[in-house]
Amino acid sequence: MKRLLLALLATSAVTVLPHIPARADAPIIFGISAEPYAPFSYKSPAGVWEGFEPDLARALCEQMKAQCKISEIAWDGIIPALLAHKIDVIFTSMSITAEREKTVAFTIPYYDTPVDVTAPKAEGLDVAKGGLKGKVIGVQIGTIFVNWLKKYYPTNTVKTYDTQEEVNADLTSGRIDAMLCDGIAADAFAKTPAGQGFVTTTLPHDPLFGNGVGAGVRPDDTALKAKLSAAIQAVRDNGTYAKIDRKYFSIDVWPPPADFK
Amino acid sequence: MNFSWFLPNLGLLLQGLECTILLIAVSGTLGIVLAIGVALGRMSRSRVVSSTFGLYTSVIRGTPLLVQIYILYYGLGSAFAALPWLRWGPLWPYLRNGFWYVALTLVLSNAAYWGELIRSGMRAIPPGELEAASAFGMGRILTLRRIWLPRTLRNLLPALAGETVMLMKATALASTVAVTDLLGAADIVRAQTFHVYEPLLLVAIVYLLLTYGIESVYGRVERGKVLRPGR
Known part of the structure; x- marks a missing residue:
């Protein structure tokens, strides 16, 4: 009961109090849908997230020289989780659509598939x-x-x-x-x-x-959005992206999708 | 609170409500008929018959409803699909539909739970009433039909009202096998519009209204002349 009360207090605090910005050295939390979506994201028998998106997320963090964490969230609750600051980035095959852009800000697309x-x-x-x-x-x-x-x-x-x-x-x-x-x-x-x-x-x-798949961030998180977009373009330009792509797919999924040259 | 999703999705939600009401009606009606059979079977003088029905009751009451739905839907459903004459036969539109698997599971479940309830109700009827019926020259079937069952069901009305409400709440499991019941419809709305809480609040209220409806129907029957032994 006490725990329930605490939980209630905690949720009401989140809605009432203004959000306290995360410390600069706090890790960026990448939210991945808890439902496996191979080969984009799936859990290895050892319990580690693998697949195109976890690999790309790690590459992006290296590019941004940032601390990152992957957190799994049920797909149907992933936007609320983002807005509630449980995660900082939705990185789980979310297509950029006008309807979603009402709630979420997207980076440049990082992949697109037919x-x-x-x-x-x-x-x-x-x-x-x-x-x-x-x-x-x-x-x-x-x-x-x-x-x-x-x-x-x-x-x-x-x-x-x-x-x-x-x-x-x-x-x-x-x-x-x-x-x-x-x-x-x-x-x-x-x-x-x-x-x-x-x-x-x-x-x-x-x-x-929609216009491909992008990383979703909170609309007021403009700095993170710019940083992520730059990192996506950078890993594409330096060839890291192609390496990850070839590991999982037979086509180049960089938007617009095309066969490998 | 934002209810802008409500009107565009009203059709879907009404469809879901219809599905939920159909599930309650189908599995409630068939369930009570089977439950009377189970109660009579449990009270049979034949050891084999009574222990068979006893086993049935134990198995159904001893396993989670969700497990039963999965076993029927994934197990039986896939077995059916492996038979070409069924897979491409005229009955397939029904056999493929999760609705009937959920309805069947609920009927079997009701038969077990309500069967025990009815058995206890039948045991509670004073033997003198049945003896009186017999003294009037009524046979066993006639006594059952005229005296024993009507008296039992009438006594059980409040308990049956509660059981029907439980049944209504159990129908929400239908959404787990891709049946668009009330909760399933709300889940679709939630997933497509990203309004996560409001649709749930709405269906909670609708379920409450359904409960109210079920209870008032039973209340009417209790006050009315139905199931009242002859006068």
Whole structure:
């Protein structure tokens, strides 16, 4: 009970008191979605965050000569966590969209990937000609894909899942007719044994897909935003970015995505 | 507090509410029918029958509802998908839908919990009433239908009201298997609009209103003439 009271006091203090700025030597906390999203971020058996984003985050910290910490936060609570100062940077495949920019300030994009539709070969979908009509589509909750479906297929049944793994599972067991997901996630699925017998089509770019993925910071944290943007450009220019990219992907995901030259 | 998300998502939330109400109605109705069967089975004179139903009750009451939903949805659901004649058959639109798995789990769960409740209620009916029925020449089925069950259910109304409210709260687990019930709809709104608290507050209030609705329906039945033995 006492703990509950303390927690209540603590939360009310956060809302009432003005925020005390962090000390200059306090580590920058990078928030990564607790749900694994391989190969962008996943936990190794040893409990260490690995993948494209944790690697890039470490490279950025080295570039900024800053102390950093990676902290895992559930995807659906990551923006509130940022605003509540539990983390300082959202660094977990968050696409830059107009809706999110109302709450969060973004750095320059650090990667961009195509949006794919994956469906069983037997469905014979023609995505280009409104072929998703009447189909049950699965997507991860809180993603740009939901908005796209709402606009172009408002009458479709859309099933939302907490993780990409659950979408894959229900696609495999036939509970959904197709899934909409990130191109890299679709590639990863196609390489698994369960992913055989499915076809993947890339959707043409749409403004709803946003302008790539950026690091999200609090809107009043302009110094951090500038520092991060500069560091992203610097690691791109000095080749560190390409090294990390090649470790995980077969394409260059620097926006706009392209094949390796 | 910001409720700007409310109107654009009203359709989705109403859909979720409809799903929750359907879940309560389907699993409540089928659940009470099965529960009467379980109660009678538990009281059977045959050792085999009574211990079979006893085992059923123990298993269902001894495992978390969420585990049961997962076992049915992921276990049974994937087993079905492996059978081509089902996977591509006419029943698939139903078999693929998480709604029916949740409804089935809730029916099985209600049958176990309510079955025990009804059994205790039936035991509490004074034997003299049943003997009187028999003295009037009523057979066992007729006694059950005219005297024993109506008397039992009527006595149990307050307890059943509570159980129905528990059922309503259990339906919120449907959102864990991608069923858009009331909570599932709120979760979608929360994830898409980044308003994390307000949608939860709203559904909490709606759940409270549903509770109020359930209790007033039971109150009406209690005051009314339904289930009142003949006069």
